[in-house]
Amino acid sequence: MIYVIGDIHGDKEKFDSMMEKLSPTDNDTVFVLGDIINIGDSSIELLQDMMYRPNVYPVLGEHEYMAKKVFPLLAEFSSADEAHEKLQGENKELFEKWLKMKSEKTTEDFLSLDEEGKESIIDYLSEFEPFEEISAGGKSFVLCHAGINNFEEDKDLSEYDEEDFVFAKTDYSTIYFADRYLVTGHTPTAVIDRSLTGKVYSKKRHLAIDCGCGYGGRLAAVCLDKLKVYYV
Ligand SMILES: [Mn+2]
Structure with a gap:
């Protein structure tokens, strides 16, 4: 089936x-x-x-389409606030757009993963x-x-x-x-x-x-x- x-x-x-x-x-x-x-x-x-x-x-979906773009940008930051402060230009705009998608908890949970965990999520999204x-x-x-x-x-x-x-x-x-x-x-x-x-x-x-x-x-x-x- x-x-x-x-x-x-x-x-x-x-x-x-x-x-x-x-x-x-x-x-x-x-x-x-x-x-x-x-x-x-x-x-x-x-x-x-x-x-x-x-x-x-x-x-x-459009939520994963955005996550696929934003998660690699976040990998080096430890919090959404830090990312917000340090991202610039187009990347900052992308992140702000992402935050308007009721993604706060998703972002927080992604950032709490270790490097391997983050990578596996990014890899998985690339397979969609x-x-x-x-x-x-x-x-x-x-x-x-x-x-x-x-x-x-x-x-x-x-x-x-x-x-x-x-x-x-x-x-x-x-x-x-x-x-x-x-x-x-x-x-x-x-x-x-x-x-x-x-x-x-x-x-x-x-x-x-x-x-x-x-x-x-x-x-x-x-x-x-x-x-x-x-x-x-
Ligand atoms: Mn949709």
């Missing part, structure tokens, strides 16, 4: 409960659709857990794929965090930039691929359709699975083979 889990936002407890619920075997694959970190308070712990699970594959193309249960799927900016149906997905996937604005009333489902997180389904608050959106060949985990909502997962939905 192939499962996709939506935006976790640092809530390791919900991730643990979901993994218990799905109980993937060695033959199953679990994709985690980005925005794994920030807002909640166990982001670093969550990444450390995920990196040792051989069947869990992370997809890049901006999109995945997969088949399951006779259907085809494109997985990415936010959607696809500068979209053209015939354009190969490898021709887009990372930014096109992590910062995309998706039109959920439009079909993107005639023969494939577009699976996204990023936009809480309550924003797409208020009546779907806390539920997966599945119309017009979309599967939108951010059910507001991190904002008091639920964490959702979908088994793509059966289009079966799970919540915790």
Whole structure:
């Protein structure tokens, strides 16, 4: 089976409960659709857990996209205050932007790691794929965090930039691929359709699975083979 889990936002407890619920075997694959970190308070712990699970594959969200840029800059500092004081120019701007992403606890926990711990997080983030193309249960799927900016149906997905996937604005009333489902997180389904608050959106060949985990909502997962939905 192939499962996709939506935006976790640092809530390791919900991730643990979901993994218990799905109980993937060695033959199953679990994709985690980005925005794994920030807002909640166990982001670093969550990444450390995920990196040792051989069947869990992370997809890049804008929070990880930013972490990937900012963490290498922080490696030499012992506190966020020190980093703030000493970083300059573009790097300082990047760090300030990062701090506006509810990343305080993530930053603190990252800085408390030893050198090896920091390196393993930076290495892991560099493995995150901006999109995945997969088949399951006779259907085809494109997985990415936010959607696809500068979209053209015939354009190969490898021709887009990372930014096109992590910062995309998706039109959920439009079909993107005639023969494939577009699976996204990023936009809480309550924003797409208020009546779907806390539920997966599945119309017009979309599967939108951010059910507001991190904002008091639920964490959702979908088994793509059966289009079966799970919540915790
Ligand atoms: Mn996002």
